[in-house]
Structure formats: structure tokens, C-alpha cells
Amino acid sequence: MASSFLMDQTADTPRCIVTIGEIVVEIMAETQGVGFLEPLALRGPYPSGAPAIFIDQVAKLGGDCGMISAVGHDDFGTLNIERLKRDGVDVSAILRADSYSTGSAFVRYRPDGSRDFVYNIRHSACAQIGLHEAARTLLKRATHFHVMGSSLFSFPIIDAVTTAVHQVKAQGGTISFDPNIRKEMLDIPDMRAALELMLQECDIFLPVGQSCCCSARVRRRKRLSAKSSIWVCRKSY
Amino acid sequence: MGVNSATLKRRLGIVDAVRRAGFVRTEALADQFSVSMVTIRSDLAYLQSQNLVIRTNGGAQPAYGYAVNAPLDESPTLSEARALARAVAFRLQPGQCVFLDNSLAASFVPVHATVANLRFVVNSFETYHLASRCCDGAVSLLGGEYDRLGYPLVSPAASHALSFYDLDLAVISVSQISKAGFSLLDQTGNCLEAAIERARQVFLLTDRLDRTEADAPLLEWRNTMSVLHGGSHLMVRCCARTGALLAGIQQAPNKGGAGFCCFSFLI
Numbered sequence: 001m002a003s004s005f006l007m008d009q010t011a012d013t014p015r016c017i018v019t020i021g022e023i024v025v026e027i028m029a030e031t032q033g034v035g036f037l038e039p040l041a042l043r044g045p046y047p048s049g050a051p052a053i054f055i056d057q058v059a060k061l062g063g064d065c066g067m068i069s070a071v072g073h074d075d076f077g078t079l080n081i082e083r084l085k086r087d088g089v090d091v092s093a094i095l096r097a098d099s100y101s102t103g104s105a106f107v108r109y110r111p112d113g114s115r116d117f118v119y120n121i122r123h124s125a126c127a128q129i130g131l132h133e134a135a136r137t138l139l140k141r142a143t144h145f146h147v148m149g150s151s152l153f154s155f156p157i158i159d160a161v162t163t164a165v166h167q168v169k170a171q172g173g174t175i176s177f178d179p180n181i182r183k184e185m186l187d188i189p190d191m192r193a194a195l196e197l198m199l200q201e202c203d204i205f206l207p208v209g210q211s212c213c214c215s216a217r218v219r220r221r222k223r224l225s226a227k228s229s230i231w232v233c234r235k236s237y
Numbered sequence: 238m239g240v241n242s243a244t245l246k247r248r249l250g251i252v253d254a255v256r257r258a259g260f261v262r263t264e265a266l267a268d269q270f271s272v273s274m275v276t277i278r279s280d281l282a283y284l285q286s287q288n289l290v291i292r293t294n295g296g297a298q299p300a301y302g303y304a305v306n307a308p309l310d311e312s313p314t315l316s317e318a319r320a321l322a323r324a325v326a327f328r329l330q331p332g333q334c335v336f337l338d339n340s341l342a343a344s345f346v347p348v349h350a351t352v353a354n355l356r357f358v359v360n361s362f363e364t365y366h367l368a369s370r371c372c373d374g375a376v377s378l379l380g381g382e383y384d385r386l387g388y389p390l391v392s393p394a395a396s397h398a399l400s401f402y403d404l405d406l407a408v409i410s411v412s413q414i415s416k417a418g419f420s421l422l423d424q425t426g427n428c429l430e431a432a433i434e435r436a437r438q439v440f441l442l443t444d445r446l447d448r449t450e451a452d453a454p455l456l457e458w459r460n461t462m463s464v465l466h467g468g469s470h471l472m473v474r475c476c477a478r479t480g481a482l483l484a485g486i487q488q489a490p491n492k493g494g495a496g497f498c499c500f501s502f503l504i
Contacts, residue, residue: 155248155287162249193245200242 017058018142018168020068020135020161021051021151022103022126023094024119025076029108035116036106045076047083048105050180051148059088066090066142068135068164070128076102077125093135100125117182122153130160142168147202149179152194161194165201177202247272248280252289255297259319259348260371262296291351293373298348318342319349321442324465325408326350328440333405336432338423339364339388340410342442347372358402360389360428377402379428395428399435407436411443414464418455430456440465 025045029036051067058065067089071077073096080102085091103124108116121127129151131139139145145168152158165175177198185191199205240248247270254269255261266277281297284290290297299319322345329335329346332354337343339361347357347368355374359365362383368376381394389395409429410422419441421429433439439462 155283156289158245159249159252159289163253190240190245193240193242196242197245 015064015143016141017055017063017065017144017146018068018138018164019051019055019065019146019148020129020157020164021049021148022121022129022153023047023049023052023067023069023071023077023080024103024105024121024124024126025079026105026107029106032109032111034108034110036108036118040108042106045079045104047080049080049103050150050178051146052080052084054146054148054178055089056084056087059084062088064090066093066138068093068129068131068138068160070095070097070100070125070130072097072100072102072125074102076104090138093132093138095125095128095132095134097125097128100128122188127154127156129157131163135160135164139164139167140171142171143173144168145173145175147175147177147198149177149181149191149195149198150185152191152198153185153188155190158190158194158197162197162201165198169201174203175201176204176206178206178208180208244280248284251277251280251297252284255284255290256299259345260293260296260298265296291349293351293371298371319345321410321465322346323349325440325442329355329406331355334358334402336399336402336404336407336436337364337368338407338409338421338429338432340423340442342410343408343423344368346408347374347376350374356402358399358404358432360395363388381428389428396431399428399431402435404432404436405438407432407439409433409439409441411441411464413455414441414443414466415455418457420455433459437461438463442466 026048027042027044028046030041030043033040049069052069055065055067065088067084071080071094077096081091081094084094101120101124103121103126104119105121106118110116145164147161147165152161169175179195179198181195250270251266254266263274263277263281266281267274270277281290281292284297285292285300288300291300318341321342325343325346326349329350329352331352333352334356335346336358337346339359344364344367347355348371350372353373355372356377357368357372357374358377358379359368360379360381362378365376365378379389379395379398381392381398382390384390407429409432411419412422413420422443423429433456439459441462441464443464443466
């Protein structure tokens with residue numbers, strides 16, 4: 001992925017990329033098939049969560065970065081935090097939530113390459129994501145904020161993301177948005193509306209595959225002018 | 238399924254408005270967002286179901302999980318004061334008579350109080366006006382002598398007026414805490430000591446446990462006292478949206494011979 005948002009900045013410009021969203025463990029079915037309606041051999045846990053993967057890659061590329069999230073007081077949470085910390089992500093804004101388990105995603109590949117998911121996100125530690133003081137401290141030094149559409153799974157989190165977006169823009173920063181839509185997410189209340197809002201707010205738009213088509217329909221219907229100055233359509237994988 | 242982006246945007250705006258003001262009337266929100274009162278009530282009902290606001294008679298105030306999404310430009314002093322006020326409000330019981338000093342944290346308690354039939358007893362105009370606008374309970378102004386800004390001067394009249402109230406709770410902010418005692422943050426009026434003396438229970442509010450000031454007059458600990466404190470490292474704990482504000486209880490060392498315990502609540 002090209003760092004197009006860095007085009008107008010010099011090499012000496014201090015940069016800090018921050019994202020917010022779910023941290024989960026991913027547990028994969030070892031065999032291909034459809035769904036989880038039968039006992040399966042499973043492999044994992046693997047540290048995961050779309051925004052966590054994103055920010056981990058930023059760190060591996062040498063970028064100053066941090067993440068706002070929440071995990072449980074469990075091994076799944078420790079696994080994720082240790083991975084991110086090891087790779088250079090600022091994890092100070094990742095809350096360890098009492099009485100909640102770290103989120104999880106069970107995934108199984110179909111023969112055609114598509115995937116079926118069973119998520120535990122909305123009622124996991126992920127539901128505790130918000131702009132606590134550590135998060136606000138991290139946001140104050142953000143020059144770029146990345147929004148992952150999959151993270152917009154509840155109104156309180158949409159509220160936190162929107163507040164963060166406005167804060168970073170007020171600081172002169174930029175916003176990128178990857179819809180990262182999964183079919184299992186389309187029935188989440190407020191998500192469609194939140195995706196539209198983020199499309200209006202972002203400077204860089206990074207749709208993939210079917211989410212690119214969904215976004216194009218949204219733009220035609222809303223007759224949006226190019227609020228998003230850069231579209232980067234990526235191949236699905 | 239779900240709402241359109243205009244509705245989502247409006248609800249996000251309502252949360253922000255309530256968060257910034259501390260309390261907003263339904264009519265004001267309807268004017269601000271150019272929608273009907275019915276629409277605003279529906280929005281507030283939804284936001285309450287999401288634990289972001291609490292609907293009170295005629296309006297809304299931020300919910301306990303407020304600190305999670307506090308305005309990013311809010312000063313630490315203001316956000317800490319709100320957190321302390323929420324911690325007190327959470328512990329109020331219906332029908333209590335509560336004395337509030339003139340500190341910022343104590344003055345915010347009525348904004349966050351939701352239990353019924355409270356009576357707040359105050360001794361400044363500013364606290365009186367805020368409490369009158371934000372809560373459904375009774376608010377009593379002690380009276381006595383006041384300066385031009387409406388802050389009370391030391392006078393026996395306020396202490397005498399206090400004797401007419403059967404205080405369940407006194408909410409007092411402190412500037413210094415040590416094993417030897419504590420000193421008052423609010424230096425206006427002399428009825429604070431009288432309120433501490435008369436109340437069945439005293440909440441001492443502080444944002445720091447390690448602040449000390451040389452030569453500050455100290456008041457003695459009593460067995461009616463509890464300390465509510467918050468600091469930057471504790472704000473993370475009070476952000477859990479479960480609503481559990483009590484992160485832990487620490488028992489301070491007993492003062493020799495007095496036979497009392499002072500419990501410290503981490504918010």
C-alpha cells in the first residue's frame with residue numbers, strides 16, 4: 001500500500017499514525033468448507049483484528065504509531081498486546097477491560113476462496129473501546145488517523161471514532177478509511193450510516209473488491225463530490 | 238436495517254452537545270438540530286440505551302461512561318471534577334440531604350444525580366443556580382453574608398442556618414491529605430467545618446493523594462469520612478462502560494487511639 005498521505009510532507013516531518021478498533025484472536029478451521037455447523041479441527045489463536053494488523057504493519061515499516069483498543073484480562077489479550085509491543089506499536093492506549101473476554105473471530109475458508117466468520121466482538125472487551133485519557137494522549141500526537149470500517153460496530157464506538165476524526169483533522173492531520181466490509185457485518189445497526197459518514201470525512205479512501213462497488217453506489221446516490229481526495233482501490237485477497 | 242446517515246450525524250451531535258454542556262434541555266436540542274421534540278426524545282432514548290446519556294426531567298446529561306468520550310479539549314481539571322462528581326452521584330441514596338461546598342467537583346454533583354427526592358444544601362449563589370437548573374430535588378441556600386461575586390463570607394448566620402438541616406452527607410473537596418489530617422480546598426465561609434461536624438457521612442474529594450502543602454491548616458480525620466480520589470492513572474479504570482466506578486478499596490492505617498477506619502475509594 002503506497003503511503004500516499006505522506007506526499008505533501010517532508011522526510012523530517014514528525015509523523016504518528018493512530019488507529020482505533022477491535023483486537024481479536026483469530027481461530028481458523030484447518031479444512032475448507034461452509035460454516036461451522038459440525039465439529040472441526042481448529043488452529044490458533046493468532047493475533048488479529050483488521051486495525052491491529054494494519055497498525056502492526058505500519059510499525060514494521062518503521063512508522064511511529066499507536067492503537068486505541070481494549071482486550072480482556074486473558075491470554076488472548078496478552079498475546080495481542082505483546083505482539084504489537086514487540087513490533088513497535090504504542091500500546092499504552094489499549095485498555096485491559098475487567099470482566100470481558102478478548103474478542104475472537106472463527107474463520108473458515110470456502111473452496112472458492114471466500115470466508116465464513118463467527119465473531120465475538122460486540123459483546124467482548126472490544127465493546128469497551130473508547131477515548132479514555134491514554135487514548136486522548138495518543139491522539140494528541142497523531143498526524144494521521146486510520147479508520148477501519150469493521151470497527152464501526154456500535155454507536156459508542158462510532159461516537160469515539162467520529163470524535164477522534166474531528167480531533168485529528170483539527171490538529172491538521174489526515175484521515176484514511178478502509179471500509180473492510182464483511183457480509184456478516186451488514187446487519188449491524190448504524191454501520192451503513194457510519195460507513196457513509198466516514199466516506200465523507202476521509203482524505204484517503206481504500207476500498208477493496210466488493211466494498212469498492214458498494215462505495216461507488218453510495219457515491220452515485222449521494223452525488224458526492226470528491227471530498228475524498230485520493231481513492232486507492234486494492235485487489236481483494 | 239439501522240438509521241440513515243443524517244440521523245446518525247444528529248445523534249452524534251447530540252452526544253457531543255450534552256457532553257460539552259453537562260446538561261441540555263430537550264427544547265434546546267430541538268432548536269439546535271431543527272427537529273421536533275418527539276425526534277429528540279427518540280434520539281435521547283436511543284442514546285440512553287447506548288449508555289451515553291441519562292435522561293432527566295426535561296433534558297439529558299452525560300452517563301457514567303462519559304469519561305470514555307470526554308471532549309478532547311476539556312481541561313484535566315474539568316474532566317477530573319466531573320469524574321469525582323459522578324462518583325459522588327453514584328453513591329447517593331433517595332431522600333438524602335446533601336451539603337455541597339463551593340468546589341467545582343461538588344457543584345457538578347447535582348448535574349449527575351439521578352436518585353429521587355434529594356435536598357442539596359449549598360452556601361454560594363453559583364452552586365445554587367447550577368443545582369436548581371440540573372436536578373429535580375430541592376436546593377437550599379444557607380444565607381448569611383456574601384461578597385460581590387456571590388461567594389459566602391465567614392459569618393455565623395450560615396452555620397446557624399445549617400443547624401436546621403438533618404445532613405446525611407457532606408461533600409467537601411480537599412487540597413491536602415496526609416495521615417495527620419486534611420485541609421479544605423474551599424476556603425469560603427466557615428460553615429464547612431460545621432457541615433463536617435453535623436453530617437452522618439462525609440465524602441472528601443481530591444484529584445491527587447500525594448499533594449501536600451506546607452503550613453496548611455489541617456482538620457482531623459473522623460470515622461464518618463470517606464475519600465474519593467482520581468488521578469490520571471486512574472481515569473482508565475473509571476472508563477469501563479460496565480458502570481463499575483469502584484476499582485478497589487484501600488484501608489488507610491488506623492490512627493492510633495481513635496479507633497476509626499478511613500476507606501479510600503478509587504474512582
